Amino acid sequence: MTAFTLESFAQQSWKNDPAHSRLGFVVKHMTISEVSGRFTDFNVKVKATKKDLSDLKVEVTAKAASINTDIEARDHHLKSADFFDVEKYPEITFVSTAHKKVTDKNYKLMGNLTMHGVTRFVTLNVVYFGEAVNPTNQQKSFGFKITGTVNRANFGIGPKFPEAMISEKVKIVADVEFLKD
Structure with missing residues (x-):
């Protein structure tokens, strides 16, 4: 794994690698346990044209119907x-x-996060895990958490x-793992 450089990620377009990416959520149930789920159909696109990433743009689109909590009745x-x-x-x-x-x-x-027809400003935490060349396809990948x-009530959910x-x-x-678009 090499050190992160702005030049490695900048001036290119990236998309998530679906086989190595997961968009999930966790809620408390009856204040005593946590239930997790995920959206199985989502895309993340990242683009930056400047070396300093000052124009970085991240766009995420998830199909709400792809929600999966491993319980079919709950998902329905x-x-x-x-x-x-x-x-x-x-x-979403x-x-x-x-x-x-x-x-x-x-x-x-x-x-701006839009769910259920409501858009709210949100701040997310991002941890950069590193970059590596995938030995199976020789493509450079970047990993992030x-x-x-968010408050579901603010979105009317x-x-x-x-x-x-x-x-x-x-x-x-x-x-999320990103590959060159």
């Missing part, structure tokens, strides 16, 4: 009008507006379900 309920209403709001999107370096491998990524917390049943705070947990 989450797709309904009680929660994501996937017929009316088929996509995030578009970055800014970023800032916090430490050598830690960043803040700010942008993205985390954050699950308004009939109180905090004591399902936490309003939803943790976002994504692990």
